[in-house]
Amino acid sequence: MALRQADGGRDGLRRDETGQLLIYQVKWSVNGREKNPVSWLEQVVRDEEDSLRRLAAEGVRQT
Known part of the structure; x- marks a missing residue:
């Protein structure tokens, strides 16, 4: 999936061994210089x- 584009909250998708759909969200900083990374996140x-x-x-239970 494309980065830094509207993706509806999904950065990655896969099905686990039980068939459940897993959705990944990736968060990253453009400059990586946040003074307080916890507050930033x-x-x-x-x-x-x-x-x-x-x-x-829509039924998603974990991301």
Whole structure:
């Protein structure tokens, strides 16, 4: 899947051994120089809330 493009909250997909669909989200920093990487990641995840809620409504249980 393409990086840095609208992907609906999915950066990677695969099925596990039971047939469940696994969705991966990759988070990365353009410059890698955040003063507080934990706060940075927390905000990035908060910004994804709408996509995460949509995926949950579609039946996704873990990303």
